[in-house]
Amino acid sequence: MTESLHHKLCANAWYASQSESFQQFILTQHKTVHLEKGQVLFYRGAVDDGIYAILNGAIQLGFSDAEGHESLMLIAETNLWFGEISLIDGKPRTHDAIASQTTTLLHLPKNALLNFLTQYPECWRSIALLLSQKIRPLLQDIEVLQHGSLQQRLARRLLMILHSYDDTNVIKKKQIELSQERLGMMLSLSRQRINGLLHELEDAQIIKREFKSIHILDIARLKQLAESGMETGAE
Numbered sequence: 001m002t003e004s005l006h007h008k009l010c011a012n013a014w015y016a017s018q019s020e021s022f023q024q025f026i027l028t029q030h031k032t033v034h035l036e037k038g039q040v041l042f043y044r045g046a047v048d049d050g051i052y053a054i055l056n057g058a059i060q061l062g063f064s065d066a067e068g069h070e071s072l073m074l075i076a077e078t079n080l081w082f083g084e085i086s087l088i089d090g091k092p093r094t095h096d097a098i099a100s101q102t103t104t105l106l107h108l109p110k111n112a113l114l115n116f117l118t119q120y121p122e123c124w125r126s127i128a129l130l131l132s133q134k135i136r137p138l139l140q141d142i143e144v145l146q147h148g149s150l151q152q153r154l155a156r157r158l159l160m161i162l163h164s165y166d167d168t169n170v171i172k173k174k175q176i177e178l179s180q181e182r183l184g185m186m187l188s189l190s191r192q193r194i195n196g197l198l199h200e201l202e203d204a205q206i207i208k209r210e211f212k213s214i215h216i217l218d219i220a221r222l223k224q225l226a227e228s229g230m231e232t233g234a235e
Helices: 002-009 020-029 084-089 110-119 121-147 150-162 180-187 191-203 219-228
Strands: 031-035 040-042 050-056 058-064 070-077 096-099 103-109 207-210 213-216
Touching (some): 002 050, 020 103, 050 084, 070 180, 084 121, 103 110, 110 121, 121 150, 150 180, 150 191, 150 213
Antiparallel strands (some): 031 103, 050 103, 058 070, 207 213
């Protein structure tokens, strides 16, 4: 079981780069959490209880305001790690984490993890690197938000999903299982606006839309659009 779990976790570049001692700690000290679709892992404002990795399934990370308006940050899928922000600053959770399908997670409890980090303080850098994977694209998104087009924002988000929010250049899939409504929530755009932007990409033969999914036909052109905001060729 430990060997198969190690092999599965190595698909994530962050885990694969860790020291043998840290990997062994993760493999031997973790707990397993099972959630059904719609079940809450934690709410925004909850007390930190450690960090998580998704073994299978998906977790919706976002929050709802006082008026019930929902904001979706991302849908975390297999091998994505999350929860490190509260571990670092000791403050409550920054968002809700809700299973968007039947999901199994690896959980490293806070106390056990802090004890390990006290014994091996050099591993705090690994936690910082885990956080930097999320901060770097966020800063890039702010720049695109200020100076880029909506198509560029959309292309960047699609690529992030294709990379499974990992900071490597490895494309892990070409099919995105996501409704237009959810995609619009991630970009703070209406479903109608997202539909129009996807239609332009489809006309340019960069993507093909299917029921609640998007198939990427031309990765190179999608990357070009994300980096430079090229014209798609649509009228």
